[in-house]
Structures are given as structure tokens and as C-alpha cells.
Amino acid sequence: MNTKLKPATPQTLEELKSDIINRYDSMSKRLRLVADFFVQNPNTVALENLVVIAREIDVSPSTLVRFANFFGFAGFSELQQLYRSQLKGQVSGYRERVRHASEMTGAIKEGHHLLDAFSGPQSLAIENLSIDISPADFDKALGLMSSARIIYVTGARRAFPVAYYLCYALMRADVDVILLDGVGAMHKNQLKRLTENDLLLAVSYHPHADETNECIQIAHERHCPSLVLTDHSIHPCKEVITHGLQVKEAEMMGMRSLSTSMHLAQCLVMGLLCRQEDQENG
Known part of the structure; x- marks a missing residue:
């Protein structure tokens, strides 16, 4: 009986990027081409269809499906939805980013609390x-x-x-x-x-x-x-x-x-x- 656990399917783009880095060496040459493109061109992945993206990478559409399956997604559409969700949440300027973070997480953005909120993660890094x-x-x-x-x-x-x-x-x-x-x-x-x-x-x-x-x-x-x-x-x-x-x-x-x-x-x-x-x- 095979008790080996399957890796969890990424829930965010950051998790997917981390998985791509960690599993990059285990990918085939064609899957690496897809990985490189997906990391460098997230907006294209979010907005274009399967055929167009495959043509851009110079691989077959089935390779994109295999790439999605490799990371636990049922198909390319499910993987693409991750990119589209991220794209919807993107904001351009710093002022908009602060407002967006506050609305999404309730992050403290007043006075002296910012020193502690910012210095902790930076010190750990x-x-x-x-x-x-x-x-x-x-x-x-x-x-x-x-x-x-x-x-x-x-x-x-x-x-x-x-x-x-x-x-x-x-x-x-x-x-x-x-x-x-x-x-x-x-x-x-x-x-x-x-x-x-x-x-x-x-x-x-x-x-x-x-x-x-x-x-x-x-x-x-x-x-x-x-x-x-x-x-x-x-x-x-x-x-x-x-x-x-x-x-x-x-x-x-x-x-x-x-x-x-x-x-x-x-x-x-x-x-x-x-x-x-x-x-x-x-």
C-alpha cells in the first residue's frame, strides 16, 4: 500500500512560486519551459487562453495541462484562476496598496505600531x-x-x-x-x-x-x-x-x-x- 502523501495544491501565487522553485529540478525540460514563463509572465497567464500561452512558450497545450496536474490542479483552468484572482487584487501605487492591505487584513497602519509591524518580519528575513x-x-x-x-x-x-x-x-x-x-x-x-x-x-x-x-x-x-x-x-x-x-x-x-x-x-x-x-x- 502506497502511503506517500501528495503535496498540497498551492492556494496562492506565492505558494505556487515556492513549489516551482522547490520542485524545479524534478521537472522535465518542457515543464521547466512552462515554469519559467509562468514565473516571468503572470499577467499573460491570467489573461490569455490556453492555446495562445502554449504558442508563446512553444509547447503543446497538453503540456500546460500536465504542468497544472504536476502541482495538483485538476486542469489548466483551475491553475489559471489562481493567476486571475491575484490579478484582480493587484493595485499600482503604494497609497492604494496600503488601503488594500488594510481593507483585506485589518492591518494596523497608525503611528508607532508600524515600527513593530515592519521591523519584526525584516529582522527575521x-x-x-x-x-x-x-x-x-x-x-x-x-x-x-x-x-x-x-x-x-x-x-x-x-x-x-x-x-x-x-x-x-x-x-x-x-x-x-x-x-x-x-x-x-x-x-x-x-x-x-x-x-x-x-x-x-x-x-x-x-x-x-x-x-x-x-x-x-x-x-x-x-x-x-x-x-x-x-x-x-x-x-x-x-x-x-x-x-x-x-x-x-x-x-x-x-x-x-x-x-x-x-x-x-x-x-x-x-x-x-x-x-x-x-x-x-x-
């Missing part, structure tokens, strides 16, 4: 960073940084503050660094002198900015290694990224924090300085 990132992965990241002639740093939109801080901290550490700020849409020109002896350090959050993806692709074409700080293990450029560190940020009232990313940025710079000092003393 920072504490878990040393668990989420293994010593080997962190050491590999430091190795890439320490061997680079010049570190090119890039990050767009929400990721830009982390990229800017990394550039500032590396400058203060006397490391040769260039911030790819993309002013005037000149990020390609800023990469003209990129070589295989340099490093592209990218900060990239879902949904990953096209400008950042383009920088990663250019680095790959120039045989330049890339180190990517990201909030998701399934990245559109995952096939060409040299190494990645995954950051899990806390989310409160529809807003995702940057505290864990900033903490990681500081640790990377301090770790690089410690490694350089050890090399000089050795």
Missing part, C-alpha cells in the same frame, strides 16, 4: 540570510569580486538603491567600480570597455528589468563573469549567469523591503575587504 546563502555560495561571490579588474554594478527601478549603495561602498573600499546608471539610455555605451577580467554585479528583482537583463547578456557575450543578487532562483538569464545569491525580502502591506539586500551588500563589501587584507598579510 535578515536572520535567515545566513541560512538561505551557504558558506560556499558566499565565498564564491567574494572570489569573483576579489579577482575582478573593475566591478560594473547595475540595478534598475526598485533594485537601483541597492546597486547605488554597492557602488558607494566599493568606492569607499578603494575598489575600482563603475555604476551603470543608464542615464540617457546609455548603459550599452557604459559597457564598451567591459572585458573578461572584469565582473558584472547586478541587482535584479522580479519582474526583472529589461535593462539589467541586457547587461547580463552583454557580459556573457564578452566572456565577463556575472554575479547577480536576486529575489528569485528562476531568472530569465539563468543560463548565462555565472553565480547568483538569492535574497528573500520581507513584505508588509504590499511593500517589499530592501533591508536584507542592503545587509547582504554590506556583508559582501566587508567580506571583500577582509579577504584582501588576508591576501596582503599572507
Whole structure:
């Protein structure tokens, strides 16, 4: 008698994304194509029909049904309903997000209570960073940084503050660094002198900015290694990224924090300085 329990069917998109990450290695090549598309294009999955989505991914419609069954859904329609429900709940601005969270959960949004409500989840996320990132992965990241002639740093939109801080901290550490700020849409020109002896350090959050993806692709074409700080293990450029560190940020009232990313940025710079000092003393 087989007593093995079936995994529970995801009830939210966050649960589905977590399941996709955890079970990604056990999927067939075609199911991985579907997984990549679903993670990167949730709105398309919510709004288009089965045939159109299958055509976009270049798989058969039956593959989408198998993908839905793989995660415990009765069929594609049931899986798509999860995306449609999420889409209905989406709100654009921060003001609308706070109002929406308050209406949905009754979240406290007054005065000093916010300090406690926000600091708790963020503190926990920072504490878990040393668990989420293994010593080997962190050491590999430091190795890439320490061997680079010049570190090119890039990050767009929400990721830009982390990229800017990394550039500032590396400058203060006397490391040769260039911030790819993309002013005037000149990020390609800023990469003209990129070589295989340099490093592209990218900060990239879902949904990953096209400008950042383009920088990663250019680095790959120039045989330049890339180190990517990201909030998701399934990245559109995952096939060409040299190494990645995954950051899990806390989310409160529809807003995702940057505290864990900033903490990681500081640790990377301090770790690089410690490694350089050890090399000089050795």
C-alpha cells in the first residue's frame, strides 16, 4: 500500500512560486519551459487562453495541462484562476496598496505600531540570510569580486538603491567600480570597455528589468563573469549567469523591503575587504 502523501495544491501565487522553485529540478525540460514563463509572465497567464500561452512558450497545450496536474490542479483552468484572482487584487501605487492591505487584513497602519509591524518580519528575513546563502555560495561571490579588474554594478527601478549603495561602498573600499546608471539610455555605451577580467554585479528583482537583463547578456557575450543578487532562483538569464545569491525580502502591506539586500551588500563589501587584507598579510 502506497502511503506517500501528495503535496498540497498551492492556494496562492506565492505558494505556487515556492513549489516551482522547490520542485524545479524534478521537472522535465518542457515543464521547466512552462515554469519559467509562468514565473516571468503572470499577467499573460491570467489573461490569455490556453492555446495562445502554449504558442508563446512553444509547447503543446497538453503540456500546460500536465504542468497544472504536476502541482495538483485538476486542469489548466483551475491553475489559471489562481493567476486571475491575484490579478484582480493587484493595485499600482503604494497609497492604494496600503488601503488594500488594510481593507483585506485589518492591518494596523497608525503611528508607532508600524515600527513593530515592519521591523519584526525584516529582522527575521535578515536572520535567515545566513541560512538561505551557504558558506560556499558566499565565498564564491567574494572570489569573483576579489579577482575582478573593475566591478560594473547595475540595478534598475526598485533594485537601483541597492546597486547605488554597492557602488558607494566599493568606492569607499578603494575598489575600482563603475555604476551603470543608464542615464540617457546609455548603459550599452557604459559597457564598451567591459572585458573578461572584469565582473558584472547586478541587482535584479522580479519582474526583472529589461535593462539589467541586457547587461547580463552583454557580459556573457564578452566572456565577463556575472554575479547577480536576486529575489528569485528562476531568472530569465539563468543560463548565462555565472553565480547568483538569492535574497528573500520581507513584505508588509504590499511593500517589499530592501533591508536584507542592503545587509547582504554590506556583508559582501566587508567580506571583500577582509579577504584582501588576508591576501596582503599572507
